[in-house]
Amino acid sequence: MTVALFPAQFKTTIGALAKGIANAADGGAVEMVDMDDSVNDTELLQASDTVVVWQLHAVNPMPYDPMYQFSISVGVKTGDDRGNMRMLKLLGDIQAKFAAGAEMPVYDYTTTTPPVAPVGSLIVVAISMDQYQFDKTVGYRMYGIEGKALRFP
Amino acid sequence: MKLAQAASYHSNTPFDAWNGTQWVLAAVSGSLQAYDRFITDRSFGLKKRILTIGGAAALPANYEAVRGLDGTIFLITSETPDYEVGLVQMHSYQLLQADHTAVVYRTDDTKNSVGVPISQAEVNVGTFFCDIERYRTESSREFDDSFSTIFNITLALSTGALINNDTRITVGSDRFEVREKSEMLRSLNVVAVRQ
Numbered sequence: 001m002t003v004a005l006f007p008a009q010f011k012t013t014i015g016a017l018a019k020g021i022a023n024a025a026d027g028g029a030v031e032m033v034d035m036d037d038s039v040n041d042t043e044l045l046q047a048s049d050t051v052v053v054w055q056l057h058a059v060n061p062m063p064y065d066p067m068y069q070f071s072i073s074v075g076v077k078t079g080d081d082r083g084n085m086r087m088l089k090l091l092g093d094i095q096a097k098f099a100a101g102a103e104m105p106v107y108d109y110t111t112t113t114p115p116v117a118p119v120g121s122l123i124v125v126a127i128s129m130d131q132y133q134f135d136k137t138v139g140y141r142m143y144g145i146e147g148k149a150l151r152f153p
Numbered sequence: 154m155k156l157a158q159a160a161s162y163h164s165n166t167p168f169d170a171w172n173g174t175q176w177v178l179a180a181v182s183g184s185l186q187a188y189d190r191f192i193t194d195r196s197f198g199l200k201k202r203i204l205t206i207g208g209a210a211a212l213p214a215n216y217e218a219v220r221g222l223d224g225t226i227f228l229i230t231s232e233t234p235d236y237e238v239g240l241v242q243m244h245s246y247q248l249l250q251a252d253h254t255a256v257v258y259r260t261d262d263t264k265n266s267v268g269v270p271i272s273q274a275e276v277n278v279g280t281f282f283c284d285i286e287r288y289r290t291e292s293s294r295e296f297d298d299s300f301s302t303i304f305n306i307t308l309a310l311s312t313g314a315l316i317n318n319d320t321r322i323t324v325g326s327d328r329f330e331v332r333e334k335s336e337m338l339r340s341l342n343v344v345a346v347r348q
Contacts (some may be wrong), residue, residue, distance in 0.1 A: 014266060015269040019267050023268075034269075039295050040270075110265070111266055111271070
């Protein structure tokens with residue numbers, strides 16, 4: 001377990017959690033997009049597809065490795081969603097997954113090989129729904145999620 | 154019948170046709186005509202020709218391009234049968250000069266065990282005849298205040314299955330990212346950004 005790999009391992013874990021939420025919704029018809037990689041998924045974001053969107057803002061040693069503090073956003077983009085019911089149901093799924101106090105293992109999903117043992121652990125400290133974030137688009141809402149993580153030495 | 158005889162009389166030029174794999178001598182002869190105006194609103198006949206074949210015989214549907222006596226290659230962009238009292242008396246083909254070859258690359262994602270992309274690579278899926286024209290400029294979707302030059306790339310219809318928004322195309326030393334594609338009769342029109 002190296003220090004240098006932990007940010008990538010942490011990020012892929014958040015991606016896997018977001019993918020899990022997307023897969024479980026609407027019979028697997030929901031896509032997932034990493035907003036830091038959005039240039040590769042322009043069609044999904046500009047079309048009316050329902051998409052779970054997420055972004056890693058920071059995962060910093062706090063005060064030093066192997067203890068970390070993280071900040072992520074996980075949310076939903078919907079189109080053709082009268083009354084935003086689909087969006088709010090998915091936001092409910094996200095809130096349940098990342099409820100304050102929730103503990104989850106951090107796995108190494110950086111390769112095609114399925115991970116067998118966790119490389120760390122994370123705990124959600126706070127979650128709150130952010131305001132409208134992306135200018136000139138509609139139907140985006142994201143949760144700002146803060147927490148702590150531990151890398152297993 | 155008289156029209157068919159007249160059209161057949163003038164269809165006396167042999168030509169090669171590309172059947173998707175190789176050049177073959179077409180089973181029928183035709184008349185390859187130059188038009189200098191009124192063919193389209195953009196190319197004004199500079200790159201377009203008309204091929205007529207008299208009688209009921211038509212070029213097989215898998216023929217994508219023809220080659221003239223001087224070696225010039227033309228994509229077949231449309232086919233129109235002309236009728237006389239219920240019988241086909243001639244086929245007219247609109248041709249587009251294809252001076253370029255396009256190398257098409259598909260983008261394959263490598264996904265991790267939960268299906269999230271973790272890397273991508275380009276795979277060469279083939280080389281095809283094409284025509285290319287500058288179309289317009291468009292703002293970049295990656296960088297603010299940057300503009301890209303948009304091109305129209307015309308390819309054979311059969312390439313449609315190989316091309317999507319993740320496709321990259323190189324023509325000579327230029328590299329293009331596909332924005333959209335649309336089928337137009339027997340050709341594929343691709344709108345692409347020069348990178």
